[in-house]
Amino acid sequence: MGGYGTSKRLLVAASLWTGLYSCVWSGWSADDNAGRYGLGRAPTNQEIRLWNIDVAPSGEGLPAGQGTVQQGARTYAAKCAKCHGPTATEGPADRLVGGHDTLQTSKPVKTVGSYWPYATTLYDYLNRAMPFDAPQSLTPDEIYSVIAWLLHQNGIVAEDAVIDASMLSSIQMPNRQGFIPDPRPDVPPP
């Protein structure tokens, strides 16, 4: 009997340990946000809001604000033209306008208008990386307006267009169907 009692106590002890290990290895409770191995901490909503700068094709991540083609022309001339040229066709940095119907030729010109499949990508990129010498310095209204000007120069929106979050995510870019998932390996063996 005494032996049995000992075994029972061992079993209880073992199951307690099992319980502890399962906490360490796979157990999560709703209020346990200290991270596995006890590392990391839960970010505040404010922290996530500040860091969460990406913009998806669905429009998720686009902020409030708006811009017109005319405003965009002014912002572009002041902050973009020095690298991309007065009409965004001269360079020296990437050409942004034109190149339509060149992708099947021997001299393809890949621009926002001829190549980019999603207009939302413009917001994501301009907001995080442009202007090159002062990234993350543009206001949402400046970004929307530069996008409006670029899309108008490419014949995608009218001269009186006003670009905002819902307008931008609804734009169908000319080369939207121009991409296919990686089919490689695509070269037959000799």
Place this chain on the structure above:
Amino acid sequence: MSDHGHSRGHDVDRRRFLASGASLVALGATTLLLGNARADKIDQTADPMRVPGSSARPYGDRSPFETATRAAAENHSLTPLQNLHGIITPSSLHFERHHNGVPALDPSRHRLLIHGLVARPLIFTVEELQRFPAASRLAFIECAGNSRNGWQEAQDLTVQDLHGLTSTSEWTGVKLATLLDAVGVQPQATWMLAEGGDAAGMDRSVPLIDEVLNEAMICYGQNGEALRPEQGYPLRLLLPGFEGNINVKWLRRLKLGAAPFMTRWETAKYTDLMTDGKAYQFSLVMEAKSVITSPSGRQQIRPGFHDIQGLAWSGRGRITKVEVSVDGGRNWQLAELQDPVLPKCHTRFRFPWKWNGQGAILQSRCVDETGYRQPSRNALITVRGDNSSYHYNGIQNWKIERDGRVRNI
């Protein structure tokens, strides 16, 4: 060699040096200055057995006689493949590519945020990430634009200029899977945005396929020490076998999502335009490639024995075979693979050759463990045309001119 013999050999070298130093005196003033600078260095070690050497140093540097450097432009630099031994690229010679400079990040202030479609968003310090169970592996990283001259007319360039955007290191960090377990990935999460903390805010969508879940790492170590700033200090993503750009450096954020985020870098850039106007997208794997690094472009060789050497690598796994041709691809012979032969790593190959002084064309081609065979340039361009800028892996041709000069053709 006996001590006696060694010592005598050294004396001969010393006499030769003194003789050449004397002949320099006869040359012009500029040459003389250069000659003196070199002579001082060499003189100090003229007989290292008769003078004490230098004392210990807290952080080592290579011998002043070694001069191999990266070929550096403003936004990239190329590894001198022709000067490397073995398969590891010294951290100081690892290629660079950045899209708005190398940031100076303070590890005590740097954070990694993981959020999006997760049960518990978490934010980590670098020190916390280093407390997770560590993992380490060797892997090459190759820029998608490496070898891009292959799409165009051949230029008379070196192997470093043509193919130097690839390097192999030992990478140390925490497995991505460990961190994803920590945050609890929701079932509908199939993609992950990786974002850098540089002035480009580099952002790329990573597919959460098995290969990524099994192999991806968040790295803080490179070749036994902290990452170099050019390679992402203090944190980078490592996706072994995938194009360099998606191995996001200066990593600050991972966001789980249900679809790709379609950033500029995976739409406007790093996509491959075919002749029909369609473009390959998410061409992430770097397919098998090999290149002879010695002899190679713009070198000068002499008739006689040459240990032809080169590197082969595949983003799909191990290199299983390398063949070398010295007659422009008419005949192929098996090269020796030099250990270690590791998956998704540079693999060194060797082929003994005696050059008879006649014109020759040297080529190498490799096969990886999936059976994939490195294509000829013609085969590649037949399928893809020449409007691509990325993912070139055609066979490299080195022409040996009759005067011994090696030229890219």
